[in-house]
Amino acid sequence: MDSKKTYSVGGMSCAACAARIEKGLRKLVGVKDAHVNFAIEKVTVEYDSSLLNDVKIREVIQGLGYEVLPEEKPAKYQVTLKIGGMSCAACSSRIEKMLNKLDGVEMAGVNLATETAVVEYDHEKIKVLEIIKAVENLGYSAERAEEVSHDREKEQREKETKRLKNELIISAILSSPLILAMVFALIHLDIAFLHNEYFQLFIATPVQFIIGFRFYKNAFYALRAKSANMDVLIAMGTSAAYFYSLYNVFFQELMPGMAMKDLYFEAAAVIITLVLLGKYLEAVAKGKTSEDIKKLMGLQAKTARVLRNGQEADIPVEEVEVGDIVIVRPGEKVPVDGIILEGNSALDESMLTGESLPVEKKAGDMVIGATINKYGTFKFRATKIGKDTALSQIIKMVEDAQGSKAPIQKIADQVSGVFVPVVILIALVTFFIQYFVIGQGNDLTHALVSAVSVLVIACPCALGLATPTAIMVGTGKGAEKGILIKGGEHLEMAYKINAVILDKTGTITKGQPEVTDIISIEDDMESQEILKIAATAEKNSEHPLGLAIYKKGKADIGAIPDPEKFEAIPGRGVSAVINGSTVYLGTRKLMIENNIPTDAVESIVSRLEEEGKTAMLMAVNNVLRGIIAVADTVKESSREAIDELQKMGIKVYMITGDNKRTAQAIAKLVGIDNVLAEVLPEKKAEEVEKLKKAGMIVAMVGDGINDAPALAVSDVGMAIGTGTDVAMEAADITLMRGDLRSIPMAIKLSRKTMNKIKQNLFWAFIYNIIGIPFAALGLLNPVIAGGAMAFSSVSVVTNSLSLKRAKI
Numbered sequence: 001m002d003s004k005k006t007y008s009v010g011g012m013s014c015a016a017c018a019a020r021i022e023k024g025l026r027k028l029v030g031v032k033d034a035h036v037n038f039a040i041e042k043v044t045v046e047y048d049s050s051l052l053n054d055v056k057i058r059e060v061i062q063g064l065g066y067e068v069l070p071e072e073k074p075a076k077y078q079v080t081l082k083i084g085g086m087s088c089a090a091c092s093s094r095i096e097k098m099l100n101k102l103d104g105v106e107m108a109g110v111n112l113a114t115e116t117a118v119v120e121y122d123h124e125k126i127k128v129l130e131i132i133k134a135v136e137n138l139g140y141s142a143e144r145a146e147e148v149s150h151d152r153e154k155e156q157r158e159k160e161t162k163r164l165k166n167e168l169i170i171s172a173i174l175s176s177p178l179i180l181a182m183v184f185a186l187i188h189l190d191i192a193f194l195h196n197e198y199f200q201l202f203i204a205t206p207v208q209f210i211i212g213f214r215f216y217k218n219a220f221y222a223l224r225a226k227s228a229n230m231d232v233l234i235a236m237g238t239s240a241a242y243f244y245s246l247y248n249v250f251f252q253e254l255m256p257g258m259a260m261k262d263l264y265f266e267a268a269a270v271i272i273t274l275v276l277l278g279k280y281l282e283a284v285a286k287g288k289t290s291e292d293i294k295k296l297m298g299l300q301a302k303t304a305r306v307l308r309n310g311q312e313a314d315i316p317v318e319e320v321e322v323g324d325i326v327i328v329r330p331g332e333k334v335p336v337d338g339i340i341l342e343g344n345s346a347l348d349e350s351m352l353t354g355e356s357l358p359v360e361k362k363a364g365d366m367v368i369g370a371t372i373n374k375y376g377t378f379k380f381r382a383t384k385i386g387k388d389t390a391l392s393q394i395i396k397m398v399e400d401a402q403g404s405k406a407p408i409q410k411i412a413d414q415v416s417g418v419f420v421p422v423v424i425l426i427a428l429v430t431f432f433i434q435y436f437v438i439g440q441g442n443d444l445t446h447a448l449v450s451a452v453s454v455l456v457i458a459c460p461c462a463l464g465l466a467t468p469t470a471i472m473v474g475t476g477k478g479a480e481k482g483i484l485i486k487g488g489e490h491l492e493m494a495y496k497i498n499a500v501i502l503d504k505t506g507t508i509t510k511g512q513p514e515v516t517d518i519i520s521i522e523d524d525m526e527s528q529e530i531l532k533i534a535a536t537a538e539k540n541s542e543h544p545l546g547l548a549i550y551k552k553g554k555a556d557i558g559a560i561p562d563p564e565k566f567e568a569i570p571g572r573g574v575s576a577v578i579n580g581s582t583v584y585l586g587t588r589k590l591m592i593e594n595n596i597p598t599d600a601v602e603s604i605v606s607r608l609e610e611e612g613k614t615a616m617l618m619a620v621n622n623v624l625r626g627i628i629a630v631a632d633t634v635k636e637s638s639r640e641a642i643d644e645l646q647k648m649g650i651k652v653y654m655i656t657g658d659n660k661r662t663a664q665a666i667a668k669l670v671g672i673d674n675v676l677a678e679v680l681p682e683k684k685a686e687e688v689e690k691l692k693k694a695g696m697i698v699a700m701v702g703d704g705i706n707d708a709p710a711l712a713v714s715d716v717g718m719a720i721g722t723g724t725d726v727a728m729e730a731a732d733i734t735l736m737r738g739d740l741r742s743i744p745m746a747i748k749l750s751r752k753t754m755n756k757i758k759q760n761l762f763w764a765f766i767y768n769i770i771g772i773p774f775a776a777l778g779l780l781n782p783v784i785a786g787g788a789m790a791f792s793s794v795s796v797v798t799n800s801l802s803l804k805r806a807k808i
Contacts (some may be wrong), residue, residue: 180194180336340367571680718732
């Protein structure tokens with residue numbers, strides 16, 4: 001059997017090496033051809049797999065003195081599919097199991113609430129169309145989610161809801177005479193036409209086979225796939241009641257004392273009606289869980305005014321291109337993201353940050369699509385359009401989070417996978433015990449009614465909806481408050497947080513330090529000269545403290561020359577060469593490492609540090625010449641947020657590269673007792689690890705590039721949305737406001753969401769644990785059992801929706 005394989009080979013130094021490998025491989029019995037590409041270091045071998053195997057080929061290459069490199073893993077591809085036709089958790093569980101068994105699928109997760117499947121796959125082994133076909137073979141519809149526009153999705157949902165409503169109305173009208181007949185029979189009132197068996201058969205049949213066709217169809221697909229779901233239970237239960245009644249219509253003889261035959265048409269019809277009612281209410285409630293996403297989508301501008309060929313033109317926002325000049329007038333929405341070219345204004349960015357105060361904007365500033373222009377007219381150049389805009393990215397993040405699974409859902413998924421077969425087994429056992437043991441073979445009616453009650457009261461839907469509906473509402477509410485949560489697992493982990501590490505600069509403080517003191521040592525250098533040298537040294541610096549010194553120099557002196565040489569020394573300061581002189585500007589450690597004594601200024605430095613200022617020492621040609629103090633203002637909300645966290649029982653730590661005195665002064669201002677000072681940027685992640693090893697569930701909050709490693713290793717990384725893209729990429733939760741009060745809000749939201757999930761799971765489990773035994777003992781009428789089943793999933797969704805009213 002012919003095979004072909006390519007290997008990555010290391011150790012080839014020239015074309016002679018390539019020729020040697022080719023020659024060695026071609027000598028092997030079974031090798032048809034061997035070709036070596038020296039440029040890309042690949043060896044391709046065609047061989048007869050019945051005579052030769054992969055292991056032998058590798059041995060030969062290695063025996064020639066070369067290394068066979070590990071095979072590169074293909075890049076992971078991911079697709080989100082919109083799934084149609086799922087009726088309960090057993091359906092989502094079955095699709096998920098099938099997808100995970102497909103060759104080439106690395107991971108698949110199906111969400112019943114959002115009706116989506118997220119599939120990670122190896123595109124070399126399987127294609128998306130094959131994945132879709134596999135889902136369709138199970139009896140469900142599937143298509144790429146991006147091909148389903150939000151308008152179309154809304155239209156489909158509304159169409160299905162309307163269809164359910166119409167079927168429910170027809171079913172209720174047809175079932176009501178059967179309910180009346182049952183009620184009148186209970187009070188021994190005989191209404192001839194209502195109790196006529198042929199009349200009951202006539203109105204029950206369309207309910208069973210026309211309105212109830214959806215249950216038979218879905219049950220058929222489930223059984224064909226060697227599985228079972230809620231539709232199987234409904235179809236079995238109602239069919240048992242219907243066909244038993246049908247048999248009695250034609251074959252049961254009225255015994256002395258019997259007023260009417262044993263008919264259960266009302267049970268079959270009413271069960272179908274109640275299940276439809278539950279499905280209808282569930283569809284309406286599920287539509288409400290995604291309202292927050294709809295609100296975000298509604299924020300998008302519909303048109304944009306652009307300059308084309310010197311003329312203003314109003315065009316659909318979809319037609320805006322990168323580089324277009326866009327004009328925005330007072331009261332209008334900014335259509336896409338961009339940079340202001342002309343004009344000044346104030347923008348309402350509350351849709352993005354939740355902050356109600358307008359933000360001043362001028363030429364050179366970024367503007368975000370969907371924000372509202374309050375005052376002036378301005379022109380801006382479009383830099384991000386369509387799916388790349390900040391709003392589109394936020395919507396995508398929220399959708400991904402709503403489609404994700406929290407770890408707590410695993411237990412529900414495991415139960416859902418075996419739930420229906422177990423219930424069918426319980427129903428069969430119930431029938432046999434009630435008929436053969438308790439009834440001694442004489443009470444078929446009671447045995448059948450008990451078995452039907454078991455089938456119709458069991459509900460896997462509530463289990464499947466317990467977690468995702470709460471996550472949908474929780475993440476949507478978070479987005480409304482400017483808290484973007486990347487997934488259900490992060491929402492669950494945030495619930496457990498008991499320690500929060502706050503980066504100082506830009507998180508606790510505004511990140512806009514200012515020069516407060518310029519001190520000359522022994523008055524041999526004017527403060528302006530000290531500032532000029534320091535500003536020149538810091539001109540190329542990206543550190544906030546360095547930028548503050550450069551800005552001060554530029555404001556007071558004017559143009560600042562470039563240094564001849566510049567080097568940033570992380571955690572220490574900078575060194576520069578200015579007019580041939582070597583300048584060091586930074587911490588005591590920087591001075592000591594360069595053998596520059598600091599004892600003479602220790603008292604001055606200590607005083608400045610106790611005032612919460614960062615003292616930076618300046619030496620010229622290894623002689624200490626001046627001190628520049630820089631202070632960063634604490635955010636107004638920092639103290640309140642930290643107090644709130646501490647009231648919630650969470651330990652708060654401040655981490656900073658500042659020395660201990662300055663750090664303690666800032667910590668004292670905001671009420672923090674735990675200070676991690678003099679921590680170099682690359683050591684922040686190590687401090688997070690130390691707290692994790694001490695048994696704490698740690699949230700790291702930061703805004704800068706140097707916070708990204710610490711954000712990544714923490715249990716929950718929170719990025720301040722006013723910070724860098726790198727920090728937000730590494731974080732699990734993004735706080736769009738620069739306000740620290742979003743941290744306790746995020747944790748409270750997580751706690752409330754997790755409480756709802758636990759309540760939902762409790763009720764879903766307890767309902768089945770109590771309901772099934774009651775039904776098996778013959779203590780529940782099938783109609784009541786059907787009603788209880790219908791409302792169990794509705795109660796779970798309604799409980800999740802109550803999160804919308806929760807205060808955080």
